[in-house]
Amino acid sequence: MLGITHLRHISLITPNIDKQFAFYEKVWGLDKVDTPEDNGAAYFRGAGPEHHILSLHEGGNPGLHHIAFGMVDKNSVDQAAEILQSKNVIIVDPPGYLNKAGGGYGLRFLDPENRLIELSAWAEVHTSIWNKKNVDPVKLNHVVMNTKDLDMIVEFYTDVLGFKVTDWSEHQMSFLRCNKKHHSIAFNQGTHASVNHIAYELDSVNEVMRGIANVREAGLKELWGPGRHGPGDNIFCYFQDPGGFVMEYTCYLETIEDESEWQARVWKRVPHLMDQWGIAGPPTPEARKAMGGEPDPGWAAVNIAK
Ligand SMILES: [Fe+2]
Structure with missing residues (x-):
């Protein structure tokens, strides 16, 4: 591995x-x-x-x-x-x-x-004091990528890179873990490869809500959420940054305590499992389009001479 x-x-x-x-x-x-x-x-x-x-x-x-x-x-x-x-x-x-x-x-x-x-x-780490704000993203919680071929890419990330499949969202998304957290990367079946969204971890639901207020104050609005996902059990709210990328504030992502017992589940894509609270509803066509992104040829296509 x-x-x-x-x-x-x-x-x-x-x-x-x-x-x-x-x-x-x-x-x-x-x-x-x-x-x-x-x-x-x-x-x-x-x-x-x-x-x-x-x-x-x-x-x-x-x-x-x-x-x-x-x-x-x-x-x-x-x-x-x-x-x-x-x-x-x-x-x-x-x-x-x-x-x-x-x-x-x-x-x-x-x-x-x-x-x-x-x-x-052995990368550098910060030891200096962090200046606290009213929202303090701790780290990346997960990234989600769109793929042209869900089974092929899941096979590569599991067989070659050693990730484990924690859950599926029907045959649309696969959530992969490299430690006890429910997922660090997930793939979404799309029409092309691109970035779907990037999730930043906050300590609490209070911070997620304050984060929503900060984004609103800046003249932007929520793209999807707040809500609480079925797969991963995390609280979420999605936004679009000024460059068009979709980002998420999240907290309370599920931890897999006993991996030996874990069986990947297949979640149905129904509104009450996409948001357990029942307030976010399914993502709007606008949100889906933003998460779909534009076809991304990949860094190599631009930077490595063919
Ligand atoms: Fe997410």
Whole structure:
């Protein structure tokens, strides 16, 4: 098994970096991390120790730059490289000390839909005091990606990367875990690969509600929610950032205490299971469209010469 420990950060390509920058810092509750080389990129941390949980990179079309997962140590990264190589996965950056914000020792590879994935260990952590706001996103809770082929991508993330399927939402979504939390990544069957949404973890429902107030005050509104999901049991509220990406405030995601007993469930896609409280209703066509995103050719299509 590969030994992925947790979700660390997501990096997005955006043509609207200035607007998004202001939003994440002034409204969403993240803090900019000072990095020596910015070069059209901005890095944001949450209240937790992770060096950054979001980075934005100036670019033509909005899409995914990469997703980073943590590993225990250098040895795990080196072993992961061997396993990936043996399974003919395209390794973009072989194992080495990362010359990137937050550093650490890691590698980067392409998943079968050209998503750039980073595995890293020994990255910098923050030890400085976090300046509390009325909403303090701690870390990324999960990311959801749209896929053209749900079964194929689930097979790759489980068989090759070692994730476990926690639950299905019919044959539409698959929730995958790499630790005791219900899911760190999920895939949604769509017509193309793209970012579906990015969820930030808050400590309490009070913070989720205060977060909604902050977003409203900034002149934006909820895209879907608040509500409480069936799969994962988490409280959610979805929004769209000024660059068009969908983000979620979430809290209370289910923990799988006894993994040996766990059987993946298949949840029906009915309103009272998408929101147990019965107040959010099903997502609107506008919300579905926003989460569907535009076809994302993947970082590799733009950056690796064919
Ligand atoms: Fe979510």
